[in-house]
Amino acid sequence: MILGILGSAAKDSVSREILLRAGERLTRGGSRFRLVDLAVEFPEAHRLEEYDEPPPGSQTAQLRALAARCEAAVLATPVYHGSYSALLKNALDHLTGDALAGRPVGLIAAGGGPRGAGTACDQLRTVVRALGGWAAPTHVATTAADLVSGPALDFLDARLDALAAELLSFPARAPDSS
Numbered sequence: 001m002i003l004g005i006l007g008s009a010a011k012d013s014v015s016r017e018i019l020l021r022a023g024e025r026l027t028r029g030g031s032r033f034r035l036v037d038l039a040v041e042f043p044e045a046h047r048l049e050e051y052d053e054p055p056p057g058s059q060t061a062q063l064r065a066l067a068a069r070c071e072a073a074v075l076a077t078p079v080y081h082g083s084y085s086a087l088l089k090n091a092l093d094h095l096t097g098d099a100l101a102g103r104p105v106g107l108i109a110a111g112g113g114p115r116g117a118g119t120a121c122d123q124l125r126t127v128v129r130a131l132g133g134w135a136a137p138t139h140v141a142t143t144a145a146d147l148v149s150g151p152a153l154d155f156l157d158a159r160l161d162a163l164a165a166e167l168l169s170f171p172a173r174a175p176d177s178s
């Protein structure tokens with residue numbers, strides 16, 4: 001299963017649209033794509049007192065189970081004040097430091113202007129490293145204008161193709177025996 005984690009709560013979210021376009025490509029290899037809409041499914045702040053032993057069924061336990069099962073992940077975020085969203089960071093703070101170990105991770109960011117989305121992806125690279133994951137070299141830094149049919153959309157799709165190819169070419173890890 002490939003996990004797509006959406007860090008936007010916006011109704012017509014650009015990052016959701018791009019994440020879905022990535023998901024389309026990632027399922028061509030036969031994997032299932034599981035979109036996690038954090039604003040709907042996991043909106044609660046993480047609880048430090050549950051970090052070591054999350055109660056069964058808690059938001060922390062559910063997020064950890066999803067991360068443990070995935071063969072790859074894609075993080076998609078809006079750009080908020082030059083960075084990624086608090087909604088996404090909150091979800092990642094539920095996880096332990098090995099949560100994405102041995103798995104490739106794709107990065108997508110949508111900004112309102114021409115600057116910021118690349119920075120948000122680069123900032124997420126350090127978070128992915130802290131979780132043991134392997135951030136794919138190609139990220140998709142974008143804005144709503146890229147979704148208008150024409151050369152910008154063609155270029156966006158080419159970046160999504162490259163990202164999907166990198167994620168799908170990552171060697172599969174041995175099945176989790178725990």
Ligand SMILES: Cc1cc2nc3c(=O)[nH]c(=O)nc-3n(C[C@H](O)[C@H](O)[C@H](O)COP(=O)(O)O)c2cc1C
Pocket residue numbers: 008009010012013014015016077078079080081082083110111112113114115116117144
């Ligand atoms: C609080 C806030 C801060 C924002 N800061 C930035 C920013 O620093 N740079 C930028 O390019 N866009 C910024 N934006 C615009 C959003 O990144 C843009 O609307 C984007 O489409 C959001 O992604 P989404 O549609 O997936 O939610 C900001 C929007 C909000 C609400």
